Amino acid sequence: MKNYNFTVAERFMRYVQVDTQSDPGSNNHPSTGKQKDLSRILANELKAIGLADAHTDEYGYVYATIPSNTDNNVPVICFCSHIDTAPDCSGTNVKPILHRQYSGADIVLPDDATQVISIKDYPYLQNHIGSDIITASGLTLLGADDKAGVAIIMDLASYLSANPSIKHGTIKILFTPDEEVGQGTAKLDISKLGAHYAYTLDGGEAGTFEDETFSADGARITINGVIAHPGYGKGKLVNALKIAGEILAALPANELSPETTSGRQGFIHPVAVNGIAEKATIEFIIRDFVTANLEKHEKRLESIAEEVMARHTKASMQFEVWEQYRNMKEVLDQHPHVAEYAAEAYRRVGLPVIKEPIRGGTDGSRLSFMGLPCPNIFTGMHAIHSKHEWVGVKDMEKAVEVLTHLVQVWEEKS
Known part of the structure; x- marks a missing residue:
């Protein structure tokens, strides 16, 4: 040429x-x-x-x-x-x-x-x-x-x-x-x-x-709180947004995040939080080069969320995972x-x-x-x-x- x-x-x-x-x-x-x-x-x-x-x-x-x-x-x-x-x-x-x-x-x-x-x-x-x-x-x-x-x-x-x-x-x-x-x-x-x-x-x-490439899944945690008039919420109100914040705060600080990984290390990454006091969702992307590791990361994320939810017995949670690419x-x-x-x-x-x-x-x-x-x-x-x-x-x-x-x-x- x-x-x-x-x-x-x-x-x-x-x-x-x-x-x-x-x-x-x-x-x-x-x-x-x-x-x-x-x-x-x-x-x-x-x-x-x-x-x-x-x-x-x-x-x-x-x-x-x-x-x-x-x-x-x-x-x-x-x-x-x-x-x-x-x-x-x-x-x-x-x-x-x-x-x-x-x-x-x-x-x-x-x-x-x-x-x-x-x-x-x-x-x-x-x-x-x-x-x-x-x-x-x-x-x-x-x-x-x-x-x-x-x-x-x-x-x-x-x-x-x-x-x-x-x-x-x-x-x-x-x-x-x-x-x-x-x-x-x-x-x-x-x-x-x-x-x-x-x-x-x-x-x-x-x-x-x-x-x-990475193998990739998406995940969603849906938190169902308990709504009540905030003026009379003592002992009744369970704020889904605050629970979402606790779950995010409980994520690993020094590993398993885009901020702390490189090379062939995978991660769990929250990408969106939406909701109101009654109901909130957290969207995640899960990434790893070894496809089998995705399930391990997902189980860890679900375990973190369940530990938080155990402190809020009146609230409930759904955990969903779906495939994105391999x-x-x-x-x-x-x-x-x-x-x-x-x-x-x-x-x-x-x-x-x-x-x-x-x-x-x-x-x-x-x-x-x-x-x-x-x-x-x-x-x-x-x-x-x-x-x-x-x-x-x-x-x-x-x-x-x-x-x-x-x-x-x-x-x-x-």
Whole structure:
């Protein structure tokens, strides 16, 4: 690709200006209608590239096919990224800024001078001194998570369509809504997609490759208090909100929380408290890389709650648990060639393979358990979900190169 004029940076800067923030409080699919604005843009651009079947459906998914150009019987592979941005930080009126030949100095974002991106806080910036990086302007997130992935896949489609001499099997392109709110595959038509294996483009620094995620459950404690007029509540009133506070205060202080864990350690994390004096709920997420440990964490949480409830005999409690997603490594270990082929593509572009477990989940987790083994490839995004979010242009371009070699590896090995 030495003489190729990459389009990934230009595409990325256009895509991030389309507000696609998802909404965790919505029951719609997609959770916000504005995600479809980008879906339509992408489907139209894919058609213009020459992918005749490119389209978006009523749920905001984008499907497209790059037809095979080889006589080899190559499994159908899919490249996938999500179009939505996180609810954690505003995605409205994103102003992307291209910093050419980054000098290494602190970057003061122009729309809010208190927002400063520095090598001290983000040491990986040292790898981009003398290269171009992209940031937002200080009032919003950038949207590199995951529009960097979207732009990388779009540039790949453009390159392969313009270079038919590169042999590859059938390639499916999939863009999903609502990944940030845990609904990225909720309305996916897996049979229409028609792929055998997949790769998400939703990772960080160049060289990282992720084939392991948390396993995840949700939990809810519902506390039923006893209501009475507060003026005459002595001996009668049992305040559910106060019991909820006691349960939260009884959680482990120095372990089993996001604040105190790292690496492969799991956690119990309260994410929402709602209610009134009569009835209150506490919502939790439970995470661990070992699926069997989830039950241990849940039993511990239930035991903590029961100890608190024992002090309030007139009140009652319900404890509920439900599955959210599972560690994709449980599936990927059954298909080792998916990771092996990616590692070969990394080597061909001169990158080491840096394997890291994801302390979270991706669409790849659910796709893997839907029958589509799906690890995760880097995009170059950093400081995601924040006003400091940035991405290195050379990392995005390197990801395009990786995908170009990856499709050739699949063709050669078939």
